[in-house]
Amino acid sequence: DRTPRHQQGSHTDWLTLNIGGRPFTTTRSTLVSKEPDSMLANMFRQMDVWGNKRDERGAYLIDRSPEYFEPILNYLRHGQLIINEGVNLRGVLEEARFFGMERLAEQLEAAIKSSQPPEDHSPIS
Amino acid sequence: DRTPRHQQGSHTDWLTLNIGGRPFTTTRSTLVSKEPDSMLANMFRQMDVWGNKRDERGAYLIDRSPEYFEPILNYLRHGQLIINEGVNLRGVLEEARFFGMERLAEQLEAAIKSSQPPEDHSPIS
Amino acid sequence: DRTPRHQQGSHTDWLTLNIGGRPFTTTRSTLVSKEPDSMLANMFRQMDVWGNKRDERGAYLIDRSPEYFEPILNYLRHGQLIINEGVNLRGVLEEARFFGMERLAEQLEAAIKSSQPPEDHSPIS
Amino acid sequence: DRTPRHQQGSHTDWLTLNIGGRPFTTTRSTLVSKEPDSMLANMFRQMDVWGNKRDERGAYLIDRSPEYFEPILNYLRHGQLIINEGVNLRGVLEEARFFGMERLAEQLEAAIKSSQPPEDHSPIS
Amino acid sequence: DRTPRHQQGSHTDWLTLNIGGRPFTTTRSTLVSKEPDSMLANMFRQMDVWGNKRDERGAYLIDRSPEYFEPILNYLRHGQLIINEGVNLRGVLEEARFFGMERLAEQLEAAIKSSQPPEDHSPIS
Numbered sequence: 001d002r003t004p005r006h007q008q009g010s011h012t013d014w015l016t017l018n019i020g021g022r023p024f025t026t027t028r029s030t031l032v033s034k035e036p037d038s039m040l041a042n043m044f045r046q047m048d049v050w051g052n053k054r055d056e057r058g059a060y061l062i063d064r065s066p067e068y069f070e071p072i073l074n075y076l077r078h079g080q081l082i083i084n085e086g087v088n089l090r091g092v093l094e095e096a097r098f099f100g101m102e103r104l105a106e107q108l109e110a111a112i113k114s115s116q117p118p119e120d121h122s123p124i125s
Numbered sequence: 126d127r128t129p130r131h132q133q134g135s136h137t138d139w140l141t142l143n144i145g146g147r148p149f150t151t152t153r154s155t156l157v158s159k160e161p162d163s164m165l166a167n168m169f170r171q172m173d174v175w176g177n178k179r180d181e182r183g184a185y186l187i188d189r190s191p192e193y194f195e196p197i198l199n200y201l202r203h204g205q206l207i208i209n210e211g212v213n214l215r216g217v218l219e220e221a222r223f224f225g226m227e228r229l230a231e232q233l234e235a236a237i238k239s240s241q242p243p244e245d246h247s248p249i250s
Numbered sequence: 251d252r253t254p255r256h257q258q259g260s261h262t263d264w265l266t267l268n269i270g271g272r273p274f275t276t277t278r279s280t281l282v283s284k285e286p287d288s289m290l291a292n293m294f295r296q297m298d299v300w301g302n303k304r305d306e307r308g309a310y311l312i313d314r315s316p317e318y319f320e321p322i323l324n325y326l327r328h329g330q331l332i333i334n335e336g337v338n339l340r341g342v343l344e345e346a347r348f349f350g351m352e353r354l355a356e357q358l359e360a361a362i363k364s365s366q367p368p369e370d371h372s373p374i375s
Numbered sequence: 376d377r378t379p380r381h382q383q384g385s386h387t388d389w390l391t392l393n394i395g396g397r398p399f400t401t402t403r404s405t406l407v408s409k410e411p412d413s414m415l416a417n418m419f420r421q422m423d424v425w426g427n428k429r430d431e432r433g434a435y436l437i438d439r440s441p442e443y444f445e446p447i448l449n450y451l452r453h454g455q456l457i458i459n460e461g462v463n464l465r466g467v468l469e470e471a472r473f474f475g476m477e478r479l480a481e482q483l484e485a486a487i488k489s490s491q492p493p494e495d496h497s498p499i500s
Numbered sequence: 501d502r503t504p505r506h507q508q509g510s511h512t513d514w515l516t517l518n519i520g521g522r523p524f525t526t527t528r529s530t531l532v533s534k535e536p537d538s539m540l541a542n543m544f545r546q547m548d549v550w551g552n553k554r555d556e557r558g559a560y561l562i563d564r565s566p567e568y569f570e571p572i573l574n575y576l577r578h579g580q581l582i583i584n585e586g587v588n589l590r591g592v593l594e595e596a597r598f599f600g601m602e603r604l605a606e607q608l609e610a611a612i613k614s615s616q617p618p619e620d621h622s623p624i625s
Contacts, residue, residue: 014178014186016146020448021391021400025146025180027188053389055400061389063402065449067459073145074190078219081248084192085211086460089248094453111248123456123464123486139303139311141271150271150305152313198270199315203344206373209317210336214373236373264553264561266521275521275555277563323520324565328594331623334567335586339623361623395573396516396525428514430525436514438527440574442584461585469578498581498589498611 015044018059022066024073034076039100068095072104081107089115140169143184147191149198159201164225193220197229206232214240265294268309272316274323284326289350318345322354331357339365390419393434397441399448409451414475443470447479456482464490515544518559522566524573534576539600568595572604581607589615 013028031044053061068091071083081104083092089112096105138153156169178186193216196208206229208217214237221230263278281294303311318341321333331354333342339362346355388403406419428436443466446458456479458467468483513528531544553561568591571583581604583592589612596605 014180014188018400021398023146025143025186025188030188055389061400063389063400063405064452065445067445068449068457070190070192074193074216074219077189078223080215080219082193082213082216082219083248084213084216088457088459090455091449091457091459094449094455094457098453107248123458123482139305139313148271150268150311150313155313195315195317199318199341199344202314203348205340205344207318207338207341207344208373209338209341232373264555264563273521275518275561275563280563320565320567324568324591324594327564328598330590330594332568332588332591332594333623334588334591357623393525396523430514436525438514438525438530439577440570442570443574443582463582463584465580466574466582466584469574469580469582473578498583498607 016057016059017062018055018057019062019064019066019069023057023059024066024069026073026077030073030076034079035101035103037100038102039098040076042100064095064098065091068092072096072099072101075104081111141182141184142187143180143182144187144189144191144194148182148184149191149194151198151202155198155201159204160226160228162225163227164223165201167225189220189223190216193217197221197224197226200229206236266307266309267312268305268307269312269314269316269319273307273309274316274319276323276327280323280326284329285351285353287350288352289348290326292350314345314348315341318342322346322349322351325354331361391432391434392437393430393432394437394439394441394444398432398434399441399444401448401452405448405451409454410476410478412475413477414473415451417475439470439473440466443467447471447474447476450479456486516557516559517562518555518557519562519564519566519569523557523559524566524569526573526577530573530576534579535601535603537600538602539598540576542600564595564598565591568592572596572599572601575604581611 014025015028017024017026028044032041035041055061067087071081071087071092072095075081083089089108093105093108093112096108139150140153142149142151153169157166160166180186192212196206196212196217197220200206208214214233218230218233218237221233264275265278267274267276278294282291285291305311317337321331321337321342322345325331333339339358343355343358343362346358389400390403390406392399392401403419407416410416430436442462446456446462446467447470450456458464464483464487468480468487471480471483514525515528515531517524517526528544532541535541555561567587571581571587571592572595575581583589589608593605593608593612596608
């Protein structure tokens with residue numbers, strides 16, 4: 001079946017996250033399915049958990065970095081960790097930890113370890 | 126005739142895609158013509174397939190990465206695969222696969238193979 | 251009347267292009283003066299050529315890449331071809347060809363030739 | 376009443392900063408907690424200090440660089456200084472100084488010293 | 501009255517520039533103080549000079565590159581010329597010349613000279 005999942009029925013639930021001021025549009029199932037034990041999944045499993053913390057356009061407010069959230073959302077979409085050259089892996093790790101995505105955080109820690117000499121504490125990746 | 130095709134008549138159909146929160150404005154013929162067997166072409170060949178899955182501005186909602194979609198849309202516009210330095214080819218490949226663009230996916234796989242040593246599994250391009 | 255106030259009655263004629271979803275604000279004289287024989291200049295020489303192909307904010311719709319259009323518009327503004335490191339010259343070339351800017355296309359072809367070995371067909375600049 | 380709905384009656388106090396034209400959405404506690412002696416913390420400790428300096432959407436106006444503010448806001452969120460490759464450390468330092476964040480400024484000065492030879496005065500990082 | 505509320509009655513005079521389609525919010529004193537003899541300072545010294553050349557949100561229209569204007573505005577804010585890696589110095593120079601900022605243009609010319617071999621005429625920095 002080539003029909004994308006979100007075209008079937010109306011049980012897919014579109015929503016927009018306002019991450020630090022930038023909108024990310026996605027579906028509830030993307031946020032919930034891939035890492036079901038994460039805080040992010042818990043936050044969006046039920047309809048009304050976040051209640052009144054929305055902006056004036058109805059997007060869910062999250063006080064985090066939009067730039068480093070982008071690869072995390074893509075990971076939830078298709079299961080691959082894919083990061084552009086120049087983007088600091090430690091920034092993505094902070095977000096993975098915040099959202100309670102433990103397997104992803106481990107993957108990031110391993111990638112950081114293999115890309116930096118252990119005595120390097122510079123803020124730049 | 127120097128007049129661009131989309132200026133002739135009214136059979137060209139402008140539309141906006143909301144890819145993960147970022148708007149991409151294009152025409153139906155761009156989405157449909159270049160890879161006619163792809164899922165993307167199938168999704169937009171007829172007027173009403175996506176029905177009610179639109180955002181509040183009328184843009185078609187697609188739960189994917191805007192950054193990696195950009196070179197795919199350009200490829201549909203002019204047939205060339207052109208990717209900036211630093212953009213992860215594997216990210217573009219995930220989108221090509223999602224949209225069922227097989228020829229493009231093969232081209233990307235070949236480019237990834239020739240740019241990375243086979244034992245490298247790092248998340249960075 | 252949908253025409254924004256700033257477009258009425260001033261001898262400089264401001265307009266906004268919607269290039270693939272991103273707005274570019276410029277003047278008609280910038281689009282027309284530097285390469286007067288190009289398709290782009292022809293498209294904007296007269297007031298009403300593009301007629302009804304505008305978005306809901308009145309911007310002229312063009313189904314092309316915003317990223318690679320940026321250096322082309324700057325070239326029209328001041329006559330210099332200036333491209334950031336990492337931006338693919340071949341992407342800019344595709345736009346120069348689409349808009350019928352022949353001198354600029356030649357300049358870009360020469361720059362591509364001098365920056366890449368002839369047998370390199372990789373999608374990355 | 377100009378207060379957006381999402382700011383009323385929730386114990387977390389969301390606000391948007393308009394830094395040089397780009398919106399950053401965050402909470403008052405993020406701005407106030409991490410470096411409580413900074414000018415930034417002082418500016419946002421009380422509700423009404425900035426009074427009438429808001430834009431038409433209610434965002435607090437600050438006449439500074441959005442690009443270099445981004446890592447500063449992330450630092451306030453999680454306590455880590457994380458900067459992408461290619462971003463000029465001196466740009467972030469200027470913002471840290473402007474906002475009176477002394478510990479962060481010292482950290483940045485040390486990072487700049489260790490990444491540049493002392494006789495290099497080039498504007499590029 | 502088109503003047504936004506936040507511009508009335510505060511001694512700091514906020515304004516937004518629409519540079520080629522991207523908004524930059526700043527104050528009149530930033531534009532006027534640092535290089536008082538520049539064309540930019542002259543343009544904004546008095547309230548009504550640019551008269552009717554505003555967009556529909558009240559931002560002052562300037563037909564130039566937003567990307568290369570960014571470091572120029574930061575320079576006016578704090579007096580430092582700070583440019584990210586990968587951004588073409590020649591692009592910033594074109595803007596400095598357009599706005600009549602002579603000292604800044606000289607600084608940029610010196611930086612370009614010291615970063616490029618004299619026979620290099622490539623469009624890439």
